[in-house]
Amino acid sequence: MSIHDTSTSSLAQLRAGRGSADKFLTFALHDEVYGLPILSVQEIIRIMDITPVPHVPDFIRGVINLRGKVLPVVELRTKFGMEKIEDSKRTCIIVVQIQAGADTLTMGLIVDEVNEVQNIAKDNIEPPPSFGSSTIDTSFILGVAKLQKRVVMLLDINKVLSEQHLTEVSEQIQ
Amino acid sequence: MSNKINADKLAHLGEVVFLLDLDDWQTQLSMQEALLDCKDLEMDDLEDDKVQIILTAIDEGDALIDALVEEQVEDRQVAVARLGQIVTEITNIIGGKSFTKAYMPDGDTINAFLAEHVDFAAEASGLVLQWEQDGSETHIEALRRLIHTIKGEAGMLQFDELGELCHKIEDVLDHSLEQGNAGHLLTTIDRIDGIFLSLEDNGAMTVSLGAEEGNVVESESLPFDIPDFDLETSPYRSYKDAAPLPEEADADMVSEFLDEAAEHLHAVEAGLLALDADKADNETIDTMFRAFHTIKGLAGFMNLEREQRLTHRAEDLLDAAREGSLVLDRSHYGILFATLDTFNKLCDGLREALESGMMPEMPDLPELLHNLETASGRKSTTIHNKPNGSVDVDVNPMIMQQVDGAQNAALESEPVVLPEDRRPLGEVLVDADMVPPETVVRALRKQQEQSEKGEQKKLGEILVEEGRITKKELHTALAGQKTGKVVSSSTMKVDVTHVDGLGNAIGELVIAQNMLTCLSEIRESPSRQLQTIMSQLTRITRTIQDTVTSLRMVPVRPVFQRMNRVARDLGVKIKKEANFIMEGGESEIDKSLVDRLGDPLVHLVRNAIDHGIELPADRVAVGKQEKGRVMLRAFRQAGHVHIEIQDDGKGLDRSVIVAKAIERGLIQDDVGLSDEEVWSFIFNAGFSTATEITDVSGRGVGMDVVRRMVEDMRGTIRVHSVLGTGTTVSLIFPLTLAIIDGMMVSVAGHTYIIPTLSIHTSLHLAEQQITNVGGGAHRLLDWQEHQLPLFALRDLFDQHFTEADANRSMAIIVSDGNRDIALEVDAILGRQQVVLKPIDRSLPDIPGIGGSSITGEGHVCLVVDIAGLVAMTTTQETKIA
Known part of the structure; x- marks a missing residue:
């Protein structure tokens, strides 16, 4: 299979990996299916009381107490510009670890529903689509995989919550 | 500075040769590299024939390593040995320096050394400054002791440059001390501190540092010479003999001795009174005997000869009674009471001496000693030669310790008692993995045999003789003995991470305990027992919390001295x-x-x-x-x-x-x-x-x-x-930074915590107290004749989404220390001790929020940072004013 030239080095790493398939945690957001590399996922918890924090961007819903640690949680819907919905019984927080420089930060992501852990063969992963000069930012998409007639957007979590976005957080405050 | 380069490279070579296994191919490669490095050295300052020898040696070494690595040598052992020789030859020609570097104290030793003297600069300069002010000798005396200690330890660790600096300061202190020297002394102290810092960074002192220090000092024309660290004249001199340090009974130790002795004397007194009242049994005599015995040991350890002699005789008397060879009667009691009184006088004298620095007149001993001696019926052998007592050498560590104790005593010409706070040499050696336990046991047995033949030998000597340890190792171990002594006293050094870890764990404990007390099942439980246990738990938690807090406490003095x-x-x-x-x-x-x-x-x-x-x-x-x-x-x-x-x-x-x-x-x-x-x-x-x-x-x-x-x-x-x-x-x-006292307030349905420290007071908001300014955009609250700007916390925190109950709202007057403002909140929920938790670093600093805390129910509450909040409001306030 011919490999498209891609600037996403993570994808290149992904393809260069030893195994022929990688594990992804898939979850639903606004009827779309997304996937996160399982290695960046620390745990999944039910939605819990979230304490709002003043002066932060609206995609940060607040902070939670995860066994004595205080972590911020990101409303992924808001982050992706989707409409807000009420939390349901299926709403979950995926706790991820992201790399920001030398630091490893821990954050929660609020998603509509967690589906399953899927093995996705490298060969099934396509590079991220380009929408030309449209307004849709695809920089945080690692690749796209097609599974049983469903398209799964694989996220590069470090880019979703990249340092740039975090500084944006502080800029907004000032 | 070609010498400097030489020294660095050679130090590297030296390390390779002396620290590593020469028969290991990686070592060989790095050695080859080091050898070839040497070839590039400037050799101007060497005669041509020597340069030639070095070059030949390097080439030979190079070839030898190649052969070794490619496994083309007939006898590896011989080749490896030759390799060692080559390096020795080269280093010998260039200068002996690298050999002194070959012994590298390990990181732990250096760290212990640094930790010991972490406050050195502050302390030393403090002393100099005090001396400069009042010219009192006592400060100089203290400084001399300080410097002397460092010199001794530096000598032992082979930090030669450090030792030289200390040595020079000592010289100045001894001979040419003038008030005007204070500045120079301070500079030199800074220099020593610099060496400490570089040690901290590098783990080992580089030769270059020493050399540069020497130059800098000289250029500032100190009134005393700082040694020139020339490699040809290997600065490896007599001051090394200063280590290990001579034992000095310093004031702290004496006062500890006095405290301890007082305790034992009480026991003796109680025993004597019981004897006198005919209520005594063998146990009483045993107790008294042990008390004297212990005091004797301590006194011997402190080199307090009089005290030691007196207790020794008293011990003899009681021993005779214990064995049954003597029946105590009233005349003996009298002598023992007299002994007790005399000893108390001696202690008082010592105490006085500690305070005034002058030794007062001491009571006369000979008569009492004679009395004791006659009474015990023992023409007591002199203390110093008292036989060690027969001890079976066994692998049993306890017995090992006893034998070793005996040996130690012989070593220090002290009585046979093992000073309680000195670790036996054998134990130190085994702990440090310098020798296997069997070797120590064997050596102890040998020592025992020799002592039976009338030869007194120290354990260390025997081991060195047998080639089990080197002299250097012995010195390190002897120092370890002393360290052991220090550690077993009232303080111990703990890694700060352990303390932090403990602090965090206690934080969790406090939260868990809070959660437990908040549980309605527990609060409403009719069981009295449960309530009792709960209050007990609360109390214990608070005690632990206080203790852990106190662990982190250190005196502020070093900063002040700076x-x-x-x-x-x-x-x-x-x-x-x-x-x-x-x-x-x-x-x-x-x-x-x-x-x-x-x-x-x-x-x-x-x-x-x-x-x-x-x-x-x-x-x-x-x-x-x-x-x-x-x-x-x-x-x-x-x-x-x-x-x-x-x-x-x-x-x-x-x-x-x-x-x-x-x-x-x-x-x-x-x-x-x-x-x-x-x-x-x-x-x-x-x-x-x-x-x-x-x-x-x-x-x-x-x-x-x-x-x-x-x-x-x-x-x-x-x-x-x-x-x-x-x-x-x-x-x-x-006082503590991790746990604060906070006021829980409710704002728009959420709970916030305001540190009580920042709160002046709280009051109900009544309409008449509020003045609207700027068309209602701002409000002023009348409080104690002051018009304070009033802000609603909900506005400051952008929480508009719940309607406020205006009738119930409260105002809290807070202050950042300079400026007072009034904050409007919906309700005050109560006061609580809360554990401060930082918010994960993924959120930037949020103005007005100082951190978070976890409530009894497990929810996160934000802790308001009043100073930040006041700063936030400053601009608005100015507009009003």
């Missing part, structure tokens, strides 16, 4: 003389606070001297003493630590500051502003009264640093100043 130095240097520079007085240096504050206190204090001290204290002539003109006075004070009050810096200078001028504040647009006039509010302007960034700017300190930047730091550590600043008489700046910090 300030003393700052004050002196600045005073000299700008020609303002000031007496620097420190008080409460022993006050203990949180270590993290001590670590960060330095910077703000430097600014405050500089300010006090530069802006506060007037020039000597001006002072005399206004009737003040020529020398100014700067006082640094620390004390605790009601759960807070106060750090005060007070000067008797000209004080702050209200009109100047007000004018400047108006000029900067901070205020329009000073109507209704209290002095303290006016003083608080000096902490504004960039606020500087133009007339006062100097190159040393321009008020504004420095004070801003002070304010920021103090706020960071959740402290407050108070300024008190009287024009013409002086200024006092107080920094007030909470």
Whole structure:
């Protein structure tokens, strides 16, 4: 299979990996299916009381107490510009670890529903689509995989919550 | 500096040869590299024939390593041995230096050494400064001891340069001490501190450091020579003999001895009284015997000969009674009582000597000793030669210890008792993995045999003779014995990470315990037992919490001493003389606070001297003493630590500051502003009264640093100043930084915590107290004749989404130490001790939020940062004013 030239080095790493398939945690957001590399996922918890924090961007819903640690949680819907919905019984927080420089930060992501852990063969992963000069930012998409007639957007979590976005957080405050 | 390069490279070679396994191919490769490096050295300062020898040797070594690596040698052993020889040859020619480097003390040893002297610079310069002020010999004496200790340890660790520096200071202290030398002494102390720092960074001192130090010192023309670290004249000299240090019975040890002896004497007295009342049994005599025995051991250890002799005779008497060879009667009691009294007198004398430094007249002993001797019926052998007693050498460690103890005693010419707080040499050696236990046992057996033949030998000697350990190892172990002694005393060194870990765990414990008490099942349970257990748990948790908090407490003295130095240097520079007085240096504050206190204090001290204290002539003109006075004070009050810096200078001028504040647009006039509010302007960034700017300190930047730091550590600043008489700046910090007392308030359905430290009071909001300003955009609250700006916390925190119950709302008057504001909240929920939790770093600093805490129910509450909040509101407030 011919490999498209891609600037996403993570994808290149992904393809260069030893195994022929990688594990992804898939979850639903606004009827779309997304996937996160399982290695960046620390745990999944039910939605819990979230304490709002003043002066932060609206995609940060607040902070939670995860066994004595205080972590911020990101409303992924808001982050992706989707409409807000009420939390349901299926709403979950995926706790991820992201790399920001030398630091490893821990954050929660609020998603509509967690589906399953899927093995996705490298060969099934396509590079991220380009929408030309449209307004849709695809920089945080690692690749796209097609599974049983469903398209799964694989996220590069470090880019979703990249340092740039975090500084944006502080800029907004000032 | 070709020597320097040589030394570095050679040190590297030396390390390779002496520390690593030569028969390992990786070692060989790095050695080859090192050899070839040597080839590139400048060899100008060597004669041609020597250069030739070196080059030949390098080539041979190079070839040899190639062969070794490619496994083309007939006899590896021989080849490896030859390789070692080659390196030795080369290093011998260039200079013996690298061999002294070959022994590298391990990291732990260095760390222990550094930890021991972490306060050296502060302490030493403190002593010099005190001496400079009062010329008292005692300070110099203390300094000499300090330097001597470091010299000894440096010698043992082979930090030659450090040793030389100390040695030179000692020389100066001994021979050419003049008041004018203080500056030079201080410079040298700084240099030593520099060496410590570089040790901390590198783990080992580089030769280059020493060489450069030497040059710098010389160029500043010290009144004494700092040795030139020339490699040809290997600076490896007699001062090494100073290690290990001679045993000195220092004051602390003596006073410990006295305390302990007093305890045992009480036991003896009780026993004697029982004897006298015919209520005694064998157990009583045994107890008394043991008490004397212990005192004797301690006294021997401290080289207190009189005390030792006396107790020894008393012990003999009791021993005879114990064995049954003597029946005690009243005459014996009399002698024992007399012994007791005499001993008490001796102790009193010692105590007096400790306090006054003078040995008072001591009671006469010979008669008493004679009496004791006659009574016991033993023409006692002299103490020093008392046989060691027969001990079966066994692998049993206890017995090993006894034998070893006996050996130790022989070594120090002390009585047979094992000083309780000295670890046996054998144990130290085994612990350090220097020798296997069997070897020690064998050596001890040998020692035993020899001593039966009348030969007294030290365990260490035997081991060295047998080639089990080197002399160097013996010295290290002997030092270890002493360290062991120190460790087993009242303090021990603990890695700060352990303490932090414990602190975190206790934080969790407090939360869990809070959660438990909040559980309705428990609160409403009718079981009395459960309630009792719960209150017990609460109490225990609080005790643990307090203890852990106290673990982090260290005296503030080192920082203060640094300030003393700052004050002196600045005073000299700008020609303002000031007496620097420190008080409460022993006050203990949180270590993290001590670590960060330095910077703000430097600014405050500089300010006090530069802006506060007037020039000597001006002072005399206004009737003040020529020398100014700067006082640094620390004390605790009601759960807070106060750090005060007070000067008797000209004080702050209200009109100047007000004018400047108006000029900067901070205020329009000073109507209704209290002095303290006016003083608080000096902490504004960039606020500087133009007339006062100097190159040393321009008020504004420095004070801003002070304010920021103090706020960071959740402290407050108070300024008190009287024009013409002086200024006092107080920094007030909470005692602990991890757990705070907080007021829980409810705002728009969420709970926030306001540190009680920042709260003046709280009151119900009544309409008539509020004045609307600017068409209702701002509100002022009338409080104690003051119009305070009133802000709703919900507005400050952008929480508009729940309707407020206006009738129930409360106002909390808070202060950041300078400025008071009123905060409107929906309700006050109560007060609680809360554990501060930082919010994960993924969120940036949020203005007005100082951290978070987890409630009893497990929810996260945000902790309000009052200083940040006040800063947020400042701009709005100014508009109103």
